[in-house]
Structure formats: structure tokens, C-alpha cells
Amino acid sequence: MKKATSGVLYAPQSTGVHIPERVNALNEQVNNLQSRYYRSLAPDCELHGSSDRWYFGAILSACTGFIFPPLFVVNVSSK
Incomplete structure (x- = not known):
């Protein structure tokens, strides 16, 4: 059986x-x-418009909610 060598390359x-x-x-x-x-x-x-800002805010909120799920609970319960 051959000896296995490590895959690390050495550069002087x-x-x-x-x-x-x-x-x-x-x-x-x-x-x-x-x-x-x-x-x-x-x-x-x-x-450019209010709809662009709304979509951006919705996407940002969804992404933030997936990273920090308790934010959905706090945001919903505060209303």
C-alpha cells in the first residue's frame, strides 16, 4: 500500500x-x-417611488425575520 501524503503544498x-x-x-x-x-x-x-420603498422594506423585514425570529413576535404583539 502506498503512503498517503497530506494535501498541503509547501512554498518556501x-x-x-x-x-x-x-x-x-x-x-x-x-x-x-x-x-x-x-x-x-x-x-x-x-x-424611485413609494412602491419601490415598500417592496424593499418588505424584503428587508422578511430577511431580518428569518435571521431574528423573535422580531416577528415583538412586532406583531406591539400593535
């Missing part, structure tokens, strides 16, 4: 890590694409 410690320029350029391109994408989504995420 060095004083400085060298990252090729290609990786830096790729990271910059990805960051630029992400920022342009999120800027293009921003107008769609705004609350």
Missing part, C-alpha cells in the same frame, strides 16, 4: 514575492471591468 519562504507584469495587467483589466459593470447597474438599484 522568500523575502520578496515577484508577480509578473502580465498578472498585474490582468488584475487591472478585471478591476476596470468590475467597476464599469457596477456603475452600469447603479441606476437600476435606486429606489
Whole structure:
């Protein structure tokens, strides 16, 4: 039977890590694409009317209630 090795990879410690320029350029391109994408989504995420605010509040209340169920009991009993 072969000996099993642990799945941990060991990288020797060095004083400085060298990252090729290609990786830096790729990271910059990805960051630029992400920022342009999120800027293009921003107008769609705004609350324009009272119905938008109502739906946002209802979804937020439901999510909060699933995380903290006693809030439903306190909110219902206070009315």
C-alpha cells in the first residue's frame, strides 16, 4: 500500500514575492471591468417611488425575520 501524503503544498519562504507584469495587467483589466459593470447597474438599484420603498422594506423585514425570529413576535404583539 502506498503512503498517503497530506494535501498541503509547501512554498518556501522568500523575502520578496515577484508577480509578473502580465498578472498585474490582468488584475487591472478585471478591476476596470468590475467597476464599469457596477456603475452600469447603479441606476437600476435606486429606489424611485413609494412602491419601490415598500417592496424593499418588505424584503428587508422578511430577511431580518428569518435571521431574528423573535422580531416577528415583538412586532406583531406591539400593535
